[in-house]
Amino acid sequence: MRASQKDFENAMNQVKLLKKDPGNEVKLKLYALYKQATEGPCNMPKPGVFDLINKAKWDAWNTLGSLPKETARQNYVDLVSSLSSSLESSSQVEPGTDRKSTGYETLMVTSEDGITKITLNRPAKKNAINIEMYHEIMRALKAASKDDSSITVLTGNGDYYSSGNDLTNFTDIPPGGVEEKAKNSAILLREFVGCFIDFPKPLIAMVNGPAVGISVTILGLFDAVYASDRATEMLVFGKKLTAGEACAQGLVTEVFPDSTFQKEVWTRLKAFAKLPPNAMRISKEVIRNREKEKLHAVNAEECSVLQERWLSDECMNAVMNFLSRKSNL
Ligand SMILES: CCCCCCCCCCC/C=C/C(=O)SCCNC(=O)CCNC(=O)[C@H](O)C(C)(C)COP(=O)(O)OP(=O)(O)OC[C@H]1O[C@@H](n2cnc3c(N)ncnc32)[C@H](O)[C@@H]1OP(=O)(O)O
DSSP states (O other): OOOOHHHHHHHHHHHHHOSSOOOHHHHHHHHHHHHHHHHOSOOSOOOOTTOHHHHHHHHHHHHTTTOOHHHHHHHHHHHHHHHHHHHSOGGGSOTTSOOOOOOOSSEEEEEETTEEEEEEOOGGGTTOBOHHHHHHHHHHHHHHHHSSOSEEEEEESSSOSBOOBOGGGGTOOOTTOHHHHHHHHHHHHHHHHHHHHHOOSOEEEEEOSOEETHHHHGGGGSSEEEEETTOEEEOGGGOEEEHHHHHHTTSOSEEEOHHHHHHHHHHHHHHHTTSOHHHHHHHHHHHHHHHHHHHHHHHHHHHHHHHHHTTSHHHHHHHHHHHHTTTTO
Protein backbone atom coordinates (compact mmCIF):
# COMPACT_ATOMS: atom_id res chain seq x y z
CA MET A 1 0.00 0.00 0.00
CA ARG A 2 2.04 3.00 -1.21
CA ALA A 3 1.14 6.67 -0.76
CA SER A 4 0.58 8.45 -4.07
CA GLN A 5 2.01 11.89 -4.88
CA LYS A 6 -1.50 13.24 -4.30
CA ASP A 7 -1.60 11.65 -0.82
CA PHE A 8 1.79 13.24 -0.15
CA GLU A 9 0.61 16.69 -1.25
CA ASN A 10 -2.57 16.33 0.80
CA ALA A 11 -0.48 15.39 3.81
CA MET A 12 1.71 18.47 3.31
CA ASN A 13 -1.43 20.62 3.31
CA GLN A 14 -2.74 18.83 6.39
CA VAL A 15 0.42 19.78 8.27
CA LYS A 16 -0.41 23.45 7.71
CA LEU A 17 -3.89 22.86 9.16
CA LEU A 18 -2.77 21.13 12.38
CA LYS A 19 -4.51 22.83 15.31
CA LYS A 20 -1.63 22.22 17.73
CA ASP A 21 2.13 22.50 17.38
CA PRO A 22 3.26 18.82 17.26
CA GLY A 23 6.56 19.66 18.96
CA ASN A 24 10.15 19.86 17.72
CA GLU A 25 10.83 16.12 17.60
CA VAL A 26 7.84 15.48 15.33
CA LYS A 27 8.60 18.54 13.21
CA LEU A 28 12.14 17.24 12.69
CA LYS A 29 10.73 13.85 11.69
CA LEU A 30 8.38 15.53 9.20
CA TYR A 31 11.23 17.66 7.85
CA ALA A 32 13.47 14.61 7.42
CA LEU A 33 10.81 12.47 5.76
CA TYR A 34 9.84 15.36 3.45
CA LYS A 35 13.47 15.85 2.35
CA GLN A 36 14.02 12.09 1.96
CA ALA A 37 10.82 11.75 -0.08
CA THR A 38 11.63 14.68 -2.35
CA GLU A 39 15.46 14.67 -2.55
CA GLY A 40 16.51 11.19 -1.36
CA PRO A 41 19.40 10.59 1.09
CA CYS A 42 20.78 13.59 2.95
CA ASN A 43 22.82 15.66 0.51
CA MET A 44 23.54 18.77 2.52
CA PRO A 45 26.93 19.47 4.14
CA LYS A 46 27.00 18.75 7.89
CA PRO A 47 26.46 22.06 9.74
CA GLY A 48 28.85 23.20 12.44
CA VAL A 49 28.21 22.14 16.04
CA PHE A 50 27.09 25.67 16.97
CA ASP A 51 24.54 25.82 14.14
CA LEU A 52 22.09 23.96 16.41
CA ILE A 53 18.92 24.22 14.34
CA ASN A 54 20.45 23.14 11.05
CA LYS A 55 22.52 20.48 12.87
CA ALA A 56 19.29 19.04 14.32
CA LYS A 57 17.68 19.09 10.87
CA TRP A 58 20.78 17.51 9.31
CA ASP A 59 20.82 14.76 11.99
CA ALA A 60 17.14 13.99 11.46
CA TRP A 61 17.52 13.75 7.68
CA ASN A 62 20.85 11.90 7.78
CA THR A 63 19.39 9.31 10.18
CA LEU A 64 17.06 8.09 7.44
CA GLY A 65 20.10 6.79 5.58
CA SER A 66 19.22 5.18 2.27
CA LEU A 67 15.50 4.92 2.98
CA PRO A 68 13.77 4.82 -0.44
CA LYS A 69 11.82 7.93 -1.49
CA GLU A 70 8.58 5.94 -1.75
CA THR A 71 8.96 4.60 1.78
CA ALA A 72 9.74 8.07 3.12
CA ARG A 73 6.65 9.42 1.35
CA GLN A 74 4.52 6.64 2.87
CA ASN A 75 5.97 7.25 6.33
CA TYR A 76 5.33 11.00 5.97
CA VAL A 77 1.69 10.38 5.06
CA ASP A 78 1.29 7.88 7.93
CA LEU A 79 2.85 10.29 10.41
CA VAL A 80 0.68 13.22 9.32
CA SER A 81 -2.38 11.01 9.39
CA SER A 82 -1.69 9.84 12.95
CA LEU A 83 -0.96 13.45 13.94
CA SER A 84 -4.13 14.77 12.40
CA SER A 85 -6.32 12.32 14.32
CA SER A 86 -4.33 12.66 17.58
CA LEU A 87 -4.38 16.47 17.46
CA GLU A 88 -8.10 16.57 16.58
CA SER A 89 -10.57 16.12 19.46
CA SER A 90 -11.59 12.45 19.64
CA SER A 91 -15.31 13.39 19.41
CA GLN A 92 -14.69 14.42 15.78
CA VAL A 93 -13.96 10.78 14.80
CA GLU A 94 -17.14 8.91 13.93
CA PRO A 95 -17.44 5.72 16.07
CA GLY A 96 -16.98 2.49 14.09
CA THR A 97 -15.16 4.08 11.14
CA ASP A 98 -11.71 3.00 10.10
CA ARG A 99 -9.60 5.21 12.34
CA LYS A 100 -5.97 5.89 13.01
CA SER A 101 -5.59 4.75 16.58
CA THR A 102 -3.46 7.16 18.58
CA GLY A 103 -2.19 7.58 22.09
CA TYR A 104 1.26 6.07 21.60
CA GLU A 105 4.58 7.84 22.11
CA THR A 106 6.91 5.24 20.56
CA LEU A 107 4.61 3.62 18.00
CA MET A 108 2.39 4.56 15.08
CA VAL A 109 -0.69 2.34 15.00
CA THR A 110 -3.19 2.32 12.15
CA SER A 111 -6.12 0.00 11.53
CA GLU A 112 -7.85 -0.14 8.15
CA ASP A 113 -8.82 -2.64 5.45
CA GLY A 114 -8.85 -5.39 8.12
CA ILE A 115 -5.16 -4.82 8.90
CA THR A 116 -3.81 -3.34 12.14
CA LYS A 117 -0.28 -2.03 11.54
CA ILE A 118 2.02 -1.38 14.49
CA THR A 119 5.08 0.66 13.47
CA LEU A 120 8.06 1.01 15.79
CA ASN A 121 8.61 4.74 15.71
CA ARG A 122 11.96 5.76 17.19
CA PRO A 123 13.88 6.02 13.89
CA ALA A 124 16.50 8.36 15.36
CA LYS A 125 17.39 5.54 17.76
CA LYS A 126 17.11 2.73 15.14
CA ASN A 127 13.80 1.79 16.78
CA ALA A 128 15.60 0.63 19.92
CA ILE A 129 13.04 -0.74 22.37
CA ASN A 130 13.00 1.35 25.54
CA ILE A 131 10.88 0.47 28.58
CA GLU A 132 8.04 2.65 27.29
CA MET A 133 8.07 0.89 23.93
CA TYR A 134 7.96 -2.57 25.59
CA HIS A 135 4.78 -1.49 27.37
CA GLU A 136 3.29 0.21 24.31
CA ILE A 137 3.87 -2.81 22.07
CA MET A 138 2.07 -4.98 24.63
CA ARG A 139 -0.78 -2.46 24.81
CA ALA A 140 -1.02 -2.26 21.01
CA LEU A 141 -1.03 -6.07 20.68
CA LYS A 142 -3.76 -6.39 23.31
CA ALA A 143 -5.85 -3.77 21.48
CA ALA A 144 -5.22 -5.48 18.12
CA SER A 145 -6.30 -8.85 19.53
CA LYS A 146 -9.72 -7.31 20.30
CA ASP A 147 -10.26 -4.89 17.39
CA ASP A 148 -12.17 -5.68 14.17
CA SER A 149 -9.06 -6.37 12.09
CA SER A 150 -8.24 -9.84 10.73
CA ILE A 151 -4.44 -9.68 10.82
CA THR A 152 -1.76 -7.65 12.63
CA VAL A 153 1.49 -6.37 11.18
CA LEU A 154 4.64 -5.17 12.99
CA THR A 155 7.23 -3.08 11.14
CA GLY A 156 9.76 -0.28 11.68
CA ASN A 157 9.88 3.37 10.68
CA GLY A 158 13.12 4.56 9.16
CA ASP A 159 16.07 2.55 7.87
CA TYR A 160 16.02 -0.03 10.71
CA TYR A 161 13.43 -2.59 11.72
CA SER A 162 14.79 -2.45 15.27
CA SER A 163 18.16 -2.44 17.00
CA GLY A 164 16.68 -4.48 19.85
CA ASN A 165 16.78 -3.62 23.52
CA ASP A 166 17.55 0.05 24.18
CA LEU A 167 20.84 -0.18 26.04
CA THR A 168 20.04 2.93 28.06
CA ASN A 169 17.49 0.65 29.78
CA PHE A 170 20.51 -0.44 31.82
CA THR A 171 21.21 3.04 33.11
CA ASP A 172 18.25 4.16 35.23
CA ILE A 173 18.90 2.02 38.34
CA PRO A 174 16.16 2.18 41.03
CA PRO A 175 16.86 2.69 44.77
CA GLY A 176 16.74 -1.10 45.21
CA GLY A 177 19.86 -1.37 43.07
CA VAL A 178 20.77 -3.28 39.93
CA GLU A 179 19.47 -6.58 41.34
CA GLU A 180 15.99 -5.08 41.65
CA LYS A 181 16.28 -3.64 38.12
CA ALA A 182 17.23 -7.07 36.76
CA LYS A 183 14.35 -8.72 38.60
CA ASN A 184 11.78 -6.21 37.33
CA SER A 185 13.21 -6.40 33.79
CA ALA A 186 12.91 -10.18 33.79
CA ILE A 187 9.23 -9.83 34.74
CA LEU A 188 8.72 -7.22 32.00
CA LEU A 189 10.50 -9.31 29.38
CA ARG A 190 8.59 -12.47 30.28
CA GLU A 191 5.28 -10.58 29.95
CA PHE A 192 6.43 -8.98 26.68
CA VAL A 193 7.39 -12.27 25.00
CA GLY A 194 4.27 -13.89 26.48
CA CYS A 195 2.11 -11.41 24.54
CA PHE A 196 3.59 -12.73 21.29
CA ILE A 197 3.13 -16.37 22.37
CA ASP A 198 -0.55 -15.76 23.20
CA PHE A 199 -1.44 -13.40 20.33
CA PRO A 200 -4.58 -14.96 18.76
CA LYS A 201 -4.61 -13.50 15.23
CA PRO A 202 -2.20 -14.00 12.32
CA LEU A 203 0.85 -11.86 13.21
CA ILE A 204 3.14 -10.78 10.40
CA ALA A 205 6.51 -9.03 10.58
CA MET A 206 7.58 -6.63 7.83
CA VAL A 207 11.33 -6.49 8.44
CA ASN A 208 12.07 -3.28 6.55
CA GLY A 209 15.74 -3.09 7.57
CA PRO A 210 18.37 -4.46 9.95
CA ALA A 211 17.13 -6.24 13.09
CA VAL A 212 19.12 -6.89 16.26
CA GLY A 213 18.68 -8.93 19.45
CA ILE A 214 15.15 -9.36 20.77
CA SER A 215 13.60 -7.95 17.58
CA VAL A 216 15.08 -11.02 15.87
CA THR A 217 14.45 -13.64 18.56
CA ILE A 218 10.70 -12.94 18.73
CA LEU A 219 10.37 -13.40 14.95
CA GLY A 220 10.01 -17.13 15.62
CA LEU A 221 6.63 -16.35 17.24
CA PHE A 222 5.25 -14.63 14.13
CA ASP A 223 3.10 -16.46 11.57
CA ALA A 224 4.95 -14.94 8.63
CA VAL A 225 8.10 -12.83 8.34
CA TYR A 226 8.62 -10.80 5.15
CA ALA A 227 12.02 -9.14 4.83
CA SER A 228 13.50 -6.53 2.58
CA ASP A 229 16.84 -7.57 1.11
CA ARG A 230 18.26 -4.61 3.09
CA ALA A 231 17.44 -6.50 6.29
CA THR A 232 20.14 -8.26 8.26
CA GLU A 233 19.71 -10.19 11.48
CA MET A 234 22.27 -10.00 14.26
CA LEU A 235 22.28 -12.85 16.74
CA VAL A 236 24.81 -15.15 18.37
CA PHE A 237 28.53 -14.26 17.86
CA GLY A 238 27.35 -10.80 16.70
CA LYS A 239 27.48 -12.17 13.16
CA LYS A 240 25.15 -10.53 10.66
CA LEU A 241 22.87 -12.87 8.77
CA THR A 242 21.58 -11.58 5.46
CA ALA A 243 17.82 -11.78 4.89
CA GLY A 244 18.49 -14.58 2.39
CA GLU A 245 20.51 -16.56 4.97
CA ALA A 246 17.76 -16.03 7.56
CA CYS A 247 15.24 -17.27 4.98
CA ALA A 248 17.35 -20.36 4.30
CA GLN A 249 17.35 -21.02 8.07
CA GLY A 250 13.55 -20.76 8.19
CA LEU A 251 13.47 -17.53 10.25
CA VAL A 252 12.17 -15.47 7.30
CA THR A 253 9.26 -16.52 5.07
CA GLU A 254 10.16 -14.55 1.95
CA VAL A 255 12.66 -11.86 0.93
CA PHE A 256 11.92 -9.05 -1.55
CA PRO A 257 14.11 -6.41 -3.20
CA ASP A 258 13.82 -3.24 -1.13
CA SER A 259 12.46 -1.35 -4.13
CA THR A 260 9.37 -3.58 -4.32
CA PHE A 261 9.20 -4.71 -0.66
CA GLN A 262 6.26 -2.52 0.41
CA LYS A 263 4.22 -3.20 -2.73
CA GLU A 264 4.82 -6.96 -2.72
CA VAL A 265 4.05 -7.38 0.98
CA TRP A 266 0.97 -5.13 1.05
CA THR A 267 -0.48 -7.02 -1.91
CA ARG A 268 -0.20 -10.22 0.17
CA LEU A 269 -1.47 -8.62 3.37
CA LYS A 270 -4.58 -7.20 1.70
CA ALA A 271 -5.34 -10.64 0.24
CA PHE A 272 -4.82 -12.34 3.64
CA ALA A 273 -7.09 -9.78 5.33
CA LYS A 274 -9.93 -10.87 3.04
CA LEU A 275 -9.72 -14.53 4.18
CA PRO A 276 -12.28 -15.80 6.74
CA PRO A 277 -11.02 -14.29 10.02
CA ASN A 278 -12.41 -16.97 12.34
CA ALA A 279 -10.89 -19.75 10.22
CA MET A 280 -7.49 -18.04 10.43
CA ARG A 281 -7.79 -17.40 14.16
CA ILE A 282 -8.99 -20.94 14.99
CA SER A 283 -6.30 -22.54 12.77
CA LYS A 284 -3.65 -20.53 14.62
CA GLU A 285 -5.20 -21.49 17.96
CA VAL A 286 -5.07 -25.22 17.11
CA ILE A 287 -1.45 -25.02 15.99
CA ARG A 288 -0.23 -22.75 18.80
CA ASN A 289 -2.10 -24.63 21.59
CA ARG A 290 0.11 -27.66 21.05
CA GLU A 291 3.26 -25.63 21.75
CA LYS A 292 2.01 -22.81 24.00
CA GLU A 293 2.86 -24.49 27.33
CA LYS A 294 6.36 -25.33 26.16
CA LEU A 295 6.89 -21.82 24.77
CA HIS A 296 5.90 -20.23 28.07
CA ALA A 297 8.18 -22.63 29.97
CA VAL A 298 11.13 -21.77 27.71
CA ASN A 299 10.32 -18.06 28.02
CA ALA A 300 10.34 -18.33 31.83
CA GLU A 301 13.67 -20.16 31.82
CA GLU A 302 15.30 -17.70 29.39
CA CYS A 303 14.17 -14.70 31.46
CA SER A 304 15.56 -16.30 34.59
CA VAL A 305 18.93 -16.85 32.91
CA LEU A 306 18.92 -13.31 31.50
CA GLN A 307 18.19 -11.90 34.95
CA GLU A 308 21.48 -13.38 36.13
CA ARG A 309 23.41 -12.52 32.94
CA TRP A 310 22.43 -8.84 33.11
CA LEU A 311 24.37 -8.61 36.41
CA SER A 312 27.53 -10.11 34.89
CA ASP A 313 30.70 -8.14 34.11
CA GLU A 314 30.44 -9.32 30.49
CA CYS A 315 27.04 -7.63 30.13
CA MET A 316 27.94 -4.47 32.02
CA ASN A 317 31.19 -4.08 30.02
CA ALA A 318 29.37 -4.54 26.71
CA VAL A 319 26.73 -1.98 27.65
CA MET A 320 29.29 0.55 28.91
CA ASN A 321 31.41 0.05 25.76
CA PHE A 322 28.40 0.85 23.62
CA LEU A 323 27.22 3.84 25.64
CA SER A 324 30.73 5.34 25.81
CA ARG A 325 31.77 4.55 22.23
CA LYS A 326 31.03 8.01 20.84
CA SER A 327 32.77 9.79 23.70
CA ASN A 328 35.92 7.93 22.65
CA LEU A 329 35.76 9.41 19.13
C1 LIG B 1 20.07 -4.42 34.96
C2 LIG B 1 19.15 -5.10 33.96
C3 LIG B 1 18.53 -4.12 32.98
C4 LIG B 1 17.74 -4.84 31.90
C5 LIG B 1 16.96 -3.84 31.02
C6 LIG B 1 15.91 -4.51 30.14
C7 LIG B 1 16.46 -5.68 29.41
C8 LIG B 1 15.53 -6.30 28.38
C9 LIG B 1 16.41 -7.09 27.44
C10 LIG B 1 15.62 -8.05 26.60
C11 LIG B 1 16.55 -8.92 25.79
C12 LIG B 1 17.02 -8.11 24.60
C13 LIG B 1 18.30 -8.24 24.17
C14 LIG B 1 18.75 -7.47 23.00
O1 LIG B 1 18.02 -6.91 22.22
S1 LIG B 1 20.45 -7.45 22.85
C15 LIG B 1 20.74 -6.33 21.49
C16 LIG B 1 20.76 -4.88 21.96
N1 LIG B 1 21.08 -4.00 20.84
C17 LIG B 1 22.35 -3.69 20.51
O2 LIG B 1 23.30 -4.11 21.14
C18 LIG B 1 22.54 -2.78 19.31
C19 LIG B 1 23.24 -1.51 19.74
N2 LIG B 1 23.35 -0.59 18.62
C20 LIG B 1 24.35 -0.72 17.69
O3 LIG B 1 25.15 -1.60 17.70
C21 LIG B 1 24.35 0.31 16.58
O4 LIG B 1 23.63 1.44 17.03
C22 LIG B 1 23.69 -0.20 15.28
C23 LIG B 1 24.58 -1.26 14.65
C24 LIG B 1 22.33 -0.75 15.57
C25 LIG B 1 23.54 0.99 14.32
O5 LIG B 1 24.81 1.61 14.17
P1 LIG B 1 24.91 2.98 13.35
O6 LIG B 1 26.34 3.40 13.45
O7 LIG B 1 24.24 2.84 12.04
O8 LIG B 1 24.01 4.01 14.16
P2 LIG B 1 24.32 4.60 15.63
O9 LIG B 1 25.03 3.61 16.47
O10 LIG B 1 24.92 5.96 15.50
O11 LIG B 1 22.82 4.73 16.19
C26 LIG B 1 22.02 5.87 15.89
C27 LIG B 1 21.48 6.35 17.21
O12 LIG B 1 20.65 5.30 17.77
C28 LIG B 1 21.16 4.93 19.04
N3 LIG B 1 20.97 3.49 19.20
C29 LIG B 1 21.02 2.55 18.23
N4 LIG B 1 20.80 1.32 18.75
C30 LIG B 1 20.57 1.51 20.08
C31 LIG B 1 20.26 0.64 21.17
N5 LIG B 1 20.09 -0.68 20.99
N6 LIG B 1 20.11 1.17 22.40
C32 LIG B 1 20.25 2.51 22.60
N7 LIG B 1 20.54 3.42 21.61
C33 LIG B 1 20.68 2.89 20.38
C34 LIG B 1 22.63 5.30 19.01
O13 LIG B 1 23.11 5.47 20.33
C35 LIG B 1 22.57 6.60 18.24
O14 LIG B 1 22.06 7.59 19.12
P3 LIG B 1 22.77 9.05 19.14
O15 LIG B 1 22.60 9.58 17.75
O16 LIG B 1 22.01 9.79 20.19
O17 LIG B 1 24.20 8.79 19.49
